[in-house]
Structure formats: C-alpha cells, structure tokens
Amino acid sequence: MRDSNQYLRFSLAGIYYLISGGVSVAIDQRDSLEINETGTGRVCAWRSHDGTRWPAYCFDRDFKVVQRNDWERAIFLEAQPTPVGLIADQVQLLPEGEAQVTPFTPLGRPATTAGHLFSGAWVRGPQAILVFDPKVLATFLHDLGA
Amino acid sequence: MAAQPQQSIHLIEIPTDRFPLLVPSATIAEVVNVGELSPLPLAPPWVLGVIGWRTKAVVVVSFEALLAGAITMPGPRSRIIVFYPLPGADDGGFFGVLSTHDPQPRVIDSNSDLVPNAAGAVESDYVAATVKLREKTLLIPDMGTLKTVFYP
Numbered sequence: 616m617r618d619s620n621q622y623l624r625f626s627l628a629g630i631y632y633l634i635s636g637g638v639s640v641a642i643d644q645r646d647s648l649e650i651n652e653t654g655t656g657r658v659c660a661w662r663s664h665d666g667t668r669w670p671a672y673c674f675d676r677d678f679k680v681v682q683r684n685d686w687e688r689a690i691f692l693e694a695q696p697t698p699v700g701l702i703a704d705q706v707q708l709l710p711e712g713e714a715q716v717t718p719f720t721p722l723g724r725p726a727t728t729a730g731h732l733f734s735g736a737w738v739r740g741p742q743a744i745l746v747f748d749p750k751v752l753a754t755f756l757h758d759l760g761a
Numbered sequence: 762m763a764a765q766p767q768q769s770i771h772l773i774e775i776p777t778d779r780f781p782l783l784v785p786s787a788t789i790a791e792v793v794n795v796g797e798l799s800p801l802p803l804a805p806p807w808v809l810g811v812i813g814w815r816t817k818a819v820v821v822v823s824f825e826a827l828l829a830g831a832i833t834m835p836g837p838r839s840r841i842i843v844f845y846p847l848p849g850a851d852d853g854g855f856f857g858v859l860s861t862h863d864p865q866p867r868v869i870d871s872n873s874d875l876v877p878n879a880a881g882a883v884e885s886d887y888v889a890a891t892v893k894l895r896e897k898t899l900l901i902p903d904m905g906t907l908k909t910v911f912y913p
C-alpha cells in the first residue's frame with residue numbers, strides 16, 4: 616500500500632521527518648513568535664492568535680524537551696483547546712507524489728498514551744525517513760502542557 | 762538394509778558482543794551492511810534505529826541490550842541480520858539484529874557436537890537455551906518472548 620499525499624519534510628535536531636501536509640494549521644517563522652526568554656518551563660515559544668497562545672515545543676534528537684535558540688520555524692497542528700506546535704529547523708513542502716510512504720509500525724509498546732508516534736516511512740535506499748502520525752503527535756504535544 | 766538418510770538442520774551463528782546467537786537459517790531474510798540508522802525517538806532502549814530495506818522500514822535491535830541493557834553500537838565490521846516477521850506478526854514485522862561481524866552458517870546433524878551448556882544456562886527471558894558447539898557457547902533466542910515484546 617502506498618500513500619501519495621503531499622508531505623511536509625522538516626528537520627528536528629538534524630534528523631529529517633515527514634508529516635502529512637494537510638494537518639498543519641500554521642507554519643510560522645521564529646520572528647513572528649513570542650520566544651520563551653526565561654529558559655525555564657517546557658514551552659519554547661508561543662503563537663498569539665485571537666487572544667489565545669499556542670505553545671510550541673522544542674526537542675532534541677531523543678525527543679526530550681529542550682530549550683534552544685538556534686531554530687527557524689514552528690509547525691502548529693490541530694489540537695484542543697488550541698493548536699500545539701513543534702519547533703523545526705527546516706520545513707519544506709514536498710511536491711505531491713514525491714514521497715512514497717509505506718506503513719510502518721515501530722516494535723515494542725507505543726511511546727505515548729495515544730499510540731505510536733510514527734505510522735509510516737519513506738524508504739529511499741538504505742535510508743528510512745519516518746512519518747509522524749499527526750493525531751498521536753498532536754496528543755503528545757498537548758500532553759506536555761497538561 | 763539401506764542406511765537412514767541423515768537429517769540436518771541449517772543454522773546461522775550471529776556474532777554479538779556477548780554470546781553469539783544460533784537461529785534457523787529459514788528465519789533470516791537477508792544480511793545487510795550497516796548503512797544509515799535513523800533514530801526512532803522514544804523507542805525502547807534495545808532499539809538501535811531504523812534502516813530502509815527493500816521498500817520497508819526495518820527496526821534494528823541490540824540483542825545485548827535485551828539481555829543486559831548494555832547497548833552495542835555498530836562497528837566497522839558490523840552487519841544487520843534482517844529477520845522475517847515472527848509467526849503471527851503482519852507483513853511489516855521484519856526486524857533486524859545487529860551482529861558484530863559476518864554471521865556464519867552451521868549445519869547440525871546427529872554427528873554434530875551440539876550439547877546443552879554444562880556450565881549452565883544464561884538466565885534471560887529472551888534465551889530459550891544455552892548450548893555448546895565445539896568449544897563455543899551460543900544462545901538460542903526465545904522467539905516466543907521476542908514476539909510478545911516486539912509486537913505487544
């Protein structure tokens with residue numbers, strides 16, 4: 616089974632990932648966000664929208680929440696009560712059909728209460744670029760602020 | 762009276778940083794070089810990463826980490842042994858095991874000196890048996906336990 620939807624490719628701590636292009640609510644540059652200057656807490660930046668603040672989280676290679684300043688963009692995903700964001704270094708919308716994504720289920724117990732973070736992979740020779748499950752990722756991000 | 766044909770079992774010895782593993786050849790799909798291991802965030806500690814293999818993403822595990830929690834990273838002579846999905850797993854259930862160097866074929870028949878390890882078994886849920894082949898101690902993985910851990 617193949618999925619030829621359009622995907623966002625982004626790098627996170629030097630590793631490329633994909634997420635379905637249709638699930639992002641907004642992609643913002645760093646300049647348009649309110650940065651957490653205190654260096655404390657889990658939120659890295661906020662997006663202000665109609666009187667609400669959407670939190671964005673920054674991760675290291677192991678997906679641990681970190682605070683760092685050398686990032687470029689945030690990708691916001693639909694969640695309740697407000698969208699939640701993921702800090703990314705480079706974001707690129709791939710042309711439709713470029714990424715040939717096949718289903719992928721990680722081994723072991725799901726890493727989050729909502730399930731496995733990844734549901735697919737784009738295999739290019741010996742390299743596998745993992746594809747986030749958008750609902751699981753949004754739930755995971757949301758739970759960080761709970 | 763004709764002699765009974767001798768039955769033989771084809772096995773593969775997989776070198777690891779601890780005891781080598783001994784598995785049926787038929788469980789192995791391919792042996793590949795260690796290429797680019799993509800990290801799998803928030804995975805169990807025995808997961809080393811993911812490789813692209815044919816059209817699939819295959820999770821690579823460290824058997825040493827399953828045994829003792831000590832993760833072994835790939836070395837210059839390391840290989841990845843790609844296993845077929847364990848019985849009951851779906852078509853996407855291929856997995857890889859890191860070996861420290863090339864695996865070796867072994868043919869076991871009634872003349873082979875494969876015996877239970879007299880010094881005792883390695884105590885682990887992931888080990889079905891500890892055996893001795895000539896002077897070497899080898900572990901036979903417990904595929905049933907691996908199945909419950911890999912595909913819970």
